[in-house]
Each structure stands twice: as structure tokens, then as C-alpha cells.
Amino acid sequence: MKQMSDIFAAPVAQLGASTFTLGQLLLAGGALLFGLMVLLVAGLWRAARARAVAAAEAAQHAREAEARMVELTRAQAELQGRMGSIAEVFGNRQAELTRALSERLDGMSTRLGQSIHQQTKSTHENLAKLQERLAVIDTAQNNIQSLAGQVVQLQQILSNKQTRGAFGQSRMEAIIADGLPHGAYEFQATLSNGSRPDCVVKMPNDAPSLVIDAKFPLEAWNAIRAASEGEGGSPEARKGAEAAFRRDIDVHIRAISEKYLLTGETQDTAFMFVPSESIFAEIHENFENLVQRAHRARVVIVSPSLLMLSIQVIQAVLKDARMREQAHLIQAEVVRLMQDVGRLDERVRKLQTHFMQANRDIDQILTSTDKVTKRGEKIEALELGAGEAEKPAKDDNRLAPKPPAGEGGPGSGQLRLRVVDE
Template structure:
């Protein structure tokens, strides 16, 4: 024991006037160890306390979050109900607008359909009349073929001058009367120089009339046929007959040009009607110079088929003139149609403005619903301090007395 005490008493180090022994060092080490243990225990206690406090705070925040989530779910359900009502109202308005547009479109479709029906009916009538005229042309063509097969009988008829004139006049009158309305021609009309052509076709739009002459000279033509078919006929006799025929035709062409071509009263060209297709073909084949001279005199030699074709052209011109006379009615209908389209455009633009206003109203309703939701959340969270003393132009202030007679100032949104 004494040895141990002496060991702890033995000096170890010298610090100035102080002598440090082994006991001193052991005591100092023990103090240090105790101090470290105390610090360690204090740190452990503080960590546990902090963890406990954090756990309590976390639980409190969880309870607050659950409460807030419940409030949000309730507000969301209310907002969904309001949005459903808004959607229903908007759907009703859209249905009404769609019905109005459909009714207006139906009315316009009815008017357009009526107009198209009238145009289709008119087109069918015109086609029917054209088909009738084509049938008449076919019948006339068949008659021409039948007449071409009866050239001998025609020559016998034409042997008499009076019979020949009556025959040519009747053929020409039948063609004219069959192709033109009775107001578009006149037989044996009297001109300003007291001459009387066989037919005067009245042109539309105040244009000069067209003269048709049916008195074709056929005596020399019959002489040519007799010289060619008779027994013992000589080329000299045929030549003389041809010269006589050429001279008679030239005289007749000159008479037509002088009597019937009147400036401002008749057309610059007149028709000389030949009542036989075979004679017309023979003239163009063997007397081409005579035809050219007639053209220079502004006299056109026409056969029954060419006269029919000319009458058809004149008929088309008359029909075009009548259509031009009715053009103002078509223009008036087009103007009315454009007015209807303009009114439709104005009403569609107004409808578009209604749609834009409805969208703006929905946005304002959504803004108000969002404000209500936020205000309800703040009330449920008891965040009432920020509400005191607040008032806007679209809000009213009300008070609620609590159990402790405390007054809570609430804002009621009026949107």
C-alpha cells in the first residue's frame, strides 16, 4: 500500500514551481474521462429529445395536411357541381343556337332548291323544244330524200311557170313557217321602194330584215336537161342552153340585189331559194362562176336544206335575244340571293359575338369559383386575421357570433 502511495507521489514533470506527480496525472485523466462521458450523455439526450419533438411536429403536420386535403376534396366536389350546372346551361344555349342556325339554313336551302327546280324545269322545257325541232329536221330530211327520188315528177311540175312559182313559194313558206314563230316573218311584204319580196324575216334587236326570193328561173335549166337527154342533141345546143341559163340567173341575181338590198331596211345579203336539192347540186358543180358572181352581188343561192339550216340559226339568234331580254330578271334574282347571303353573314357574325361573350362569362364564373374555393379554404383553416377590415366593390361584410361572443368578419363573394 505504501509502495503504491509512494508511486503516485513520485514526481513526473516540473512546470515552473509546480511539481507534477503520477497521481496528479491520474486525477487529471480521470477528470477528462468523466467530462467526456458527461458530454456524450448530454448529446445522446439532446438527440432523443429533438427526435421526439420532430415526431410530434410531423404528426401534427400530418393531421393538418389530412384536414386540408378533406377541405380541398369538399371544395372540389362543390366546384364540380357548379361546373356541371354551368356546362348544362352552356349546352342549352348551344342547342338553341344550333337549332336557330339549322332553321335558317333550312330556309336558305329551300329557297335555293326552289330556284334550282325552276331552272331545271326551264332547261327541260328548252331541251324538249329542241328535241321537237330536231324531230322536225329529221322529218324534213326524210322529205328531202323522198323528193330527191322524185326528180322526174319535179321536172314535170316545174315545166309550167305558174305551177313552178307556186311550188317554190309553197316549199319556202312551209320551211319558214315550220322553223320560226309567226311574228318573226312576213310573206309578200312591201318595202319602201314598193317591191314585194316572197318572204321577209324580221331580225331581233331592231336589225334589218332578211329577204328570201323563191322565183328561181328554171326555163333555161329545163332546156339544158332537154338538150342532154333528147335524142340527137348536139354539144352546141347544150352550150347555148347553158349560156341562156347563166344569163337568166345573172339577170335574176341583179334584180334581187337592186330591188331587195336596201340600206338600213334589209340585210346586206339576200337569199335566192332553189326548190330542188339536185338542181342546187348541179349549179354548184357545173356553174361555179355563176355562184361566185352571185356571192359578189351579195345574193346567196340556198337549197331547202340550207334554208332550213339558216332558219335554225335565226331561231337560235331569236332565242338568245329573248334570253337577253330576260337577263334583268336573272340579275334581280342574283341580287336577292346576294342579299340573303349578306344577311346570313351578319347573323353568323352576331352569333360568333354571342359565343365569345359566353366564353368570357364562363371565364369570369371560373374566376369567382376559384375565389370562393380559396376563401373557404382560409375560413376552414381559421386564417381569419387577414380577413379583418377587407372589403371590395363586389363583396358584402357579415358577422357571425361565436360561443365566446367573438365576432368574425367574413366576406361573401357576389359574382
């Protein structure tokens, strides 16, 4: 026992100047444990109380919610009744409104149908006219776009000497091929003097051919544009370029006049094709002396539009010549047609004679059938006597054979019949 007390009295810990024994520590731990137990019991009691309060509140809320549900159920029932009444009223009103709307829609549909039919007819006519106009506008627009693209790319294409001649040649060939039938023209044909123009148009009635040249010199023209548009351009440079341009055109005109105007083989006038409308306008506006010189040399400067117009005139002349060539064939066909009509008239008249003969034969057949019918009626009525039976008819072709002796003789009381051929 003393040992136990010594153990509890023995110091086990020191904090600062204070020394703590095992008994003090155990006592303090017991006191601390008791306090914790008290706190735990108090916490459990407060938790149980809080749960009880929460349960009471939940029960109160449940009773209130149940009361509210009952009230809501009653209100819902009343609302359903009212909604049924309103639905019935609205159904009647909707039926009336639907019927009125249907009648109005029927009348409106009829009027709209008539109006739409008239409007559709008018719209169709207007659209047809509009389509025709749009087709014309579309064609013109396509031509304008094509021409605009060609004008935009003209300077780039013509700046190359190798492609310049091919470009002018292709433009000219396209216009000629589109406007004239195959065989009415020839490209790169050789004349009697050995020269080879770009195109030769064959004229009708063995007339001399028309020569078209597409080798237009553009070096001096490009120099003029460079002197006018370049930063270092000057009036002296432009005058020099214009003089070179006049000289080149003059040389080209003389070459065309000397090489392509052959008496009896070509026309007295030749065409010098300019592949650009702007160059053509510039020449006629600022180089009038070149135009007059070309006229005196019997060389006509033409642009694509003027060449197209000239080709259309030549096409009309060729068509008229072909019609004149075919006139004698038409006359021969008309003569054959008249002969066929004469033979047809003769055959119709013969057929008419046959019909008239057939009508006369039918009339005679009808006369014979009438006589046969009358004699049959007499036989049926027993009006033909014995004496009459023995007399031959006036129009009989042969007599009927006599009956055997003792059978139907005169006075025998039997009726004899004679077969009569009408």
C-alpha cells in the first residue's frame, strides 16, 4: 500500500518550476474525462431535443402541407369544372368561327383563284416578253463582255511581235468563218504573182475575189502610246513616233496595193484589217491623211465591226446569187408539177366517167329490182291469172319452160310461174 502511495507521489513531469506527480496527472485526467463525458451527455441531450423540435416542426409542416394539398385539390376540381365550361363555350365559339372563316375563305379562295388565274396569265405573257428581251440583252451582254475582255487583253497580246500576227489573223478568220459558208473563202491562198494574202473571199458569178490583209504594223503605234503615257514622254518623242507610224502604214498600204490588187483576178479594192476598235478610231481621228492615202490606193481600213458588216453584205450577195442559180431548177420543177397536175386531171376525169357509168348501171339494177318487187307483190296477192301467166312479158329475155303435160295446164286450176330475166 505504501508502495502504491509512493508510486502515485513520485514526480513524473515538470513544467517550468512546477512538478507534477503521477497521482496529480491521473486526477487531472479523471477530471478531464468526467468533463468530457458531461459535455458529451449535454451534446446528446441537445441533439435529441433538436431532433424532437425538428420532428415537431416537420409534423407541423406536414399537416400544413396536407391542408394545402386538400385546398389545392378542391381548387383544382373547381378549376377543372370552370375549364370544362370555358372549353365548351370556346368549342361552340370556335365551331361558329370556323364555319364563318370557312365560308369567307371559300369566297376569298374563289376570288383569289380567279384573280390568280388572271394574274398568272398576265404574268406568263409578261414573263414571255421579258424572257425574249432578256435573251436579247443576254446576247448583247455576252458580246459586250467578250469585247471588253478582248480590249483589256489587247495591249498585252499585241506587245509580242510573234503573237501579234496570229492574233489579228485569228480575229479575222473567226469573223470570216462565222459569216460566210464553207467554200466561199480561202485562207493563205496563193495568187498568180506568188503572193499569199491572209484571206481571199470568192465572189459570185465568177467575179474577182476580195483580198483581206491582217498584218497590221503595231510597233510605231506602241511607241506612240509609250510616248503619251510614259513618265519620260515628250512632245518631240510623240511626234517622232507618229511620223514612224505614218511611214509604216504608208509602206503597208503600198505593199497591199502592189501585191494583192491584180486585174481580173482580185477586186479593185482590198481590205486592211485592224484588230482593235480603239486603234481604228484613233487612226480616223488623228491620222486622216493615212485614211485618204489608203482610199487613193484602193485599200479600205476596216475594224472588226466593219469587217463583220462587210461579210454580212457579201453573204447576202452570195445568197442572192445562189437563188438566181437555182431559179431555172425551180422553173423546171414547176413545169414537172404542172405535168403531174395535168395527168391527175385526166385520171380524175376518167374516174368520173367510170363513176357515171356505174351510176347508170346502178339505176338499171334498181329498175330491175323494182319490177321484180312488183311481180313478187302480185304473186303474193294472187293477182296473176292463168291467162296472164302464159303471156310472155315484153321485156323478157327468154321464155320460161312449159310445164309437163297434165301438170298445171290451162284450165287445170293450178298457177304456173315463169322465170323472167330483167
